[in-house]
Amino acid sequence: MHIETLPLISPIPGQQHALKLWRFGNAGARPRVYLQAALHADEIPGMLTLTLLREQLAQMEAGGRICGEILLLPVANPVGLAQQHLGLAQGRFDAGSGLNFNRNYPDLGPALLARLQGRLGQGEAADTATVRTQMQALLDETRPKTELESLQHTLFALACSSDVVLDLHCDSEAELHLYVHSEQQDEATALAGFMGAAATLHATEQGGHSFDDCCTRPWWWLRQHYPQLPMACFAATLELRGQLDVSLEQAADDAKRLLDYLVWRGAVTGEAHPPAAPAMPTPLQGVGISHAPHGGIVSYCHPVGGQIEAGTRLGWVIDPLTSQQSELIAEASGIYYARVLQRFAVAGTELCFIAGQAPLRSGRLLAL
Structure with a gap:
C-alpha cells in the first residue's frame, strides 16, 4: 500500500486543499481499477464504504491477493467538503463559480482522433496502450488555472487510463442504482448483481460531461472511426441510495459487494460470481x-x-x-x-x- 498526497492549486494565500490517494498492488499492473467517493461532497455513503473497503484491501495486499492495481480516493472533493455554510453542507456546486463538481470534464475524443493518425493497427493490446498514452499526453499538456480546474484535472488524470472507474455518489432519497454507457450493459448487469442495484440506467451520452461519461466517451468516439478498438474503460456511477443512508452496517455490506466485484474483475485473487441483477438495464x-x-x-x-x-x-x-x-x-x-x-x-x-x-x-x- 502506498499513500500519496496530491496538492491542489491554492485559491488564496494561506489556504490549500489536497487529495489523499491510496494505491494497492503493483504500478502499471492490469486491470487498473479506480474508485472515488463524494465528488459531490455532501453525499457521504460512498465515503464510508470506501473507508471500509480500504481496510479490506490492505488485508488483501498483506496476503498477496492484489493482482492488478487499485487506486482508492475516499474523499474526492475536499474543496466541496469545506463548504459548510451556517451548519449546512454545500457540496454539489463550487461556491466560487456555481459549477457542478460532476460536470464539464474534458471530452478527449476529437483531440485523440487527430493525434492517433497513423499510430494504430498494431493489435488490440498495443492500440489500447497507444490510446492511453495519448490520453495522458493530452492531459499533461493541460494547465489548470483555478482550484476547481485543478481538482477536476487531477481526478480525471487518475481515472481516464484505468480499466474500471467507479464513481460513488448517492441520490436524495433512493434505492441503489447505476449510471452506465449503453455499450457496456453486460458488465453493468454483473455490477448490478453484485451491488443489488434496483435500477441500471444507460445512455451513449448523458449530457453535461459528467465524470464517468467522459471516461468512456473517448473510446466510444474512437470506435466510430476505428471499430477494432475495444471499449477499454468500464465506468459507472454508483448511487448508494439516499443522503441519509449512512451506517457502518450498510457500508460494510457495500464494501464486501465491491470487493466481490473486484475479485470477479480480476483485480483481486479469488472466485466470485455475480448474482442475478434485480432488474435489467x-x-x-x-x-x-x-x-x-x-x-x-x-x-x-x-x-x-x-x-x-x-x-x-x-x-x-x-x-x-x-x-x-x-x-x-x-x-x-x-x-x-x-x-x-x-x-x-x-x-x-x-x-x-x-x-x-x-x-x-x-x-x-x-x-x-
Whole structure:
C-alpha cells in the first residue's frame, strides 16, 4: 500500500486543499481499477464504504491477493467538503463559480482522433496502450488555472487510463442504482448483481460531461472511426441510495459487494460470481419524472422501490396558503428508484423518478 498526497492549486494565500490517494498492488499492473467517493461532497455513503473497503484491501495486499492495481480516493472533493455554510453542507456546486463538481470534464475524443493518425493497427493490446498514452499526453499538456480546474484535472488524470472507474455518489432519497454507457450493459448487469442495484440506467451520452461519461466517451468516439478498438474503460456511477443512508452496517455490506466485484474483475485473487441483477438495464431516456405542479408542501404516499405503473399516485403537493392539493402522478411504468428528500418544493421541481423502458426524453439527460 502506498499513500500519496496530491496538492491542489491554492485559491488564496494561506489556504490549500489536497487529495489523499491510496494505491494497492503493483504500478502499471492490469486491470487498473479506480474508485472515488463524494465528488459531490455532501453525499457521504460512498465515503464510508470506501473507508471500509480500504481496510479490506490492505488485508488483501498483506496476503498477496492484489493482482492488478487499485487506486482508492475516499474523499474526492475536499474543496466541496469545506463548504459548510451556517451548519449546512454545500457540496454539489463550487461556491466560487456555481459549477457542478460532476460536470464539464474534458471530452478527449476529437483531440485523440487527430493525434492517433497513423499510430494504430498494431493489435488490440498495443492500440489500447497507444490510446492511453495519448490520453495522458493530452492531459499533461493541460494547465489548470483555478482550484476547481485543478481538482477536476487531477481526478480525471487518475481515472481516464484505468480499466474500471467507479464513481460513488448517492441520490436524495433512493434505492441503489447505476449510471452506465449503453455499450457496456453486460458488465453493468454483473455490477448490478453484485451491488443489488434496483435500477441500471444507460445512455451513449448523458449530457453535461459528467465524470464517468467522459471516461468512456473517448473510446466510444474512437470506435466510430476505428471499430477494432475495444471499449477499454468500464465506468459507472454508483448511487448508494439516499443522503441519509449512512451506517457502518450498510457500508460494510457495500464494501464486501465491491470487493466481490473486484475479485470477479480480476483485480483481486479469488472466485466470485455475480448474482442475478434485480432488474435489467433501462435507457436513461426512459426515466419518467414527476414535477411539482406548483409550490408547496410535498407529501409522498408511496414508498421508493419496486415496480410502479404509469398513472399511479405517488403523493401530493399542498399549497399552505390556498389549501390547493395536486397529485403527483407516475409518468412511466417501471422501477420507482428515487425521489427528492426535501418536503417543500417550488413550482417545476423534479420530485419522483421512475426507470421505464420507453424513451421519454432527449438532449441533456442529467440535472444541472
